[in-house]
Amino acid sequence: MGQVGVSRTEKRQLSRDDVYDILSNQRRRYALHAIKQENERAELSDLAEQVAAWENDKCIQDITSTERHRVYTSMQQTHLPTLERAGVITHDNGTVTLTDTADSLDVYLDVVPGDSIPWAEYYLGLAAVSLALVVAIWVGVFPPSIPSLVWPTVITLLFLVSAAYHVKETRRLQLGAADKPPELLE
Structure with a gap:
């Protein structure tokens, strides 16, 4: 059932809506x-076990056959066909393989742990602090004995x-980079 025409070396352009x-x-x-953890290729049965374990917050050995079957069925009937139509994976005889198109998904997934602020807000704050420092230097708040290159x-x-x-x-929060998916690292 593998997708014809999309190999690991061919990269398809995904629309923003597709992503x-x-x-x-x-x-x-x-x-x-x-799949990324398994060198971009995984067996559907192993994939279903791992996903079921993460979804149920259990070790793979502790998931029930019902939990495993539920994930396996939905992966086979819904999720793998969706990923395959998008050109993100190929699925053939129970083996799921990522295509180069999957690499384009990483830039859209910016996971911000619950106890953090988004990076854009952090850099905005850092720029504001830097500007305040420059203004303080300009109006002479700091003693002139401090060399001028210290502040920049x-x-x-x-x-x-x-x-x-x-x-x-x-890099730590990219898909496939850690033991668990980024949203479970919080």
């Missing part, structure tokens, strides 16, 4: 995460450290 539709379902996000260095280091941390967190 949002694909990522709108938790089970599909979990499935994509699990402080501002640059604040942005550099923030950006480095942001890159690290973004």
Whole structure:
């Protein structure tokens, strides 16, 4: 039942609506995460077990046959056909393989843990603090004995450290990067 014409090296352009539709379902996000963890290829039975375990917050060994069957059936009848039509996976004889098109989904998934602020707001705040520092320097709040290169260095280091941390967190929260899907890492 594999999709003809879409190989791992061919990349299909997904519309924004397609991407949002694909990522709108938790089970599909979990499935994509699990496939990425398995070097971009997984058996449907293993995939269903892992997704059922995450959905039920259990170890794979503790899921029931009913939980496993429920996920297996919906994956086979609904979610895999949706992903295959979008060109994100191929599905053949129980083996699910990601295509290059799946890589384009990562940029749309920005997971912000519950105890964090969105990065855009963080950088807006950091820019406001930097501007306040520049204004304070300009009006002479700080003693003139502090060398003039200290302030631009402080501002640059604040942005550099923030950006480095942001890159690290973004990579950690990508589908397939951690043991659990990003939304379960909170």
